[in-house]
Amino acid sequence: IKKKGKGYTTIACKVERAGVLGAGIMGGGIAYTSAVRGVPVVMKDIAQGALDLGIGEARRLLAKQVTQGRIGQSRADAVLSSIEPTLEFNGFDSVDVVVEAIVENLNVKKSVLADVERRVQPSTVIATNTSSLSVAELGTALVRPENFVGMHFFNPVAAMPLVEVIKGPKTCDEAAARIAGYAMAMGKTPVVVKDCPGFLVNRILTTQFVSFVTLLRDGADFRRIDQVMEDFGWPMGPAYLQDVIGMDTSNHVIEVITAGYGDRMKIGFRHAVAVMAEQKRYGQKSGAGFYRYE
Numbered sequence: 001i002k003k004k005g006k007g008y009t010t011i012a013c014k015v016e017r018a019g020v021l022g023a024g025i026m027g028g029g030i031a032y033t034s035a036v037r038g039v040p041v042v043m044k045d046i047a048q049g050a051l052d053l054g055i056g057e058a059r060r061l062l063a064k065q066v067t068q069g070r071i072g073q074s075r076a077d078a079v080l081s082s083i084e085p086t087l088e089f090n091g092f093d094s095v096d097v098v099v100e101a102i103v104e105n106l107n108v109k110k111s112v113l114a115d116v117e118r119r120v121q122p123s124t125v126i127a128t129n130t131s132s133l134s135v136a137e138l139g140t141a142l143v144r145p146e147n148f149v150g151m152h153f154f155n156p157v158a159a160m161p162l163v164e165v166i167k168g169p170k171t172c173d174e175a176a177a178r179i180a181g182y183a184m185a186m187g188k189t190p191v192v193v194k195d196c197p198g199f200l201v202n203r204i205l206t207t208q209f210v211s212f213v214t215l216l217r218d219g220a221d222f223r224r225i226d227q228v229m230e231d232f233g234w235p236m237g238p239a240y241l242q243d244v245i246g247m248d249t250s251n252h253v254i255e256v257i258t259a260g261y262g263d264r265m266k267i268g269f270r271h272a273v274a275v276m277a278e279q280k281r282y283g284q285k286s287g288a289g290f291y292r293y294e
């Protein structure tokens, strides 16, 4: 999308085939959403178990679509077979975009991004789904930072309509446009935002998070808060949301954002989510968080 006077004009940026790095909560969801919208995916992880879980999640979501009568079984089978799992970089030399959704660790991401850049075409746009790391900093690992951009999905990917497209200082308009176009092809609404801690949506959510953990410290019952916010109209309450995101991920993002804005977003006490993260009580993925999961 290029600026033209006061409006915008769309430039050609079709994505025919995508690569996804990481088959976890986000990578699995991104691969499924891309494939179901007609863009085949090659999905790489370092663990066979993770690939199996990612494919299993896609299979579960497709079975739900079939049960609901939205697609037929043969279409579901075709979509599933358009997600190609790999432990190597098989097929990455023919993708138009790569979406990186591996562990939220700066050095690991930098080394994996540099590695994948050597295995794709020079024109391939590489995107990161980071929630909290700087796109500018991650881009320093790359030879072609102009082709690097943030593509921040929300959890669960298949259900959440917004995607933040984060331009780093060297990201070119064409790369951002291709990623915005890919988001639209996936049925999402892209919003181009600046590269700052929390980008846009997580900055807003953090203020709610601070109110939530402050209420808990004041003695409120998290189940009651969840119930009231669901009655208010939220699809889920703040405690359940933490269980879905994962206490480790959430706590890390909160730390980055609160540190990034100093007094403007200070939490001056040890809060429940940090304590649970320390105790490895991560939420749904570990079987217990605010709630217990069988």
Ligand code: NAD
Pocket: 021, 022, 023, 024, 025, 026, 027, 044, 045, 046, 047, 050, 100, 101, 102, 103, 104, 112, 129, 130, 131, 132, 152, 153, 154, 155, 244, 245, 246, 249
């Ligand atoms: P996750 O732990 O569920 O999955 C990460 C996956 O990456 C694992 O399967 C792991 O095996 C794999 N992996 C690790 N190193 C790898 C490598 N070198 N190559 C390929 N795969 C590798 O994590 P997640 O929650 O899916 O988060 C992934 C990214 O998405 C993080 O950057 C996170 O900040 C971001 N994110 C998470 C959420 C959320 O709600 N969980 C929301 C938005 C963005």
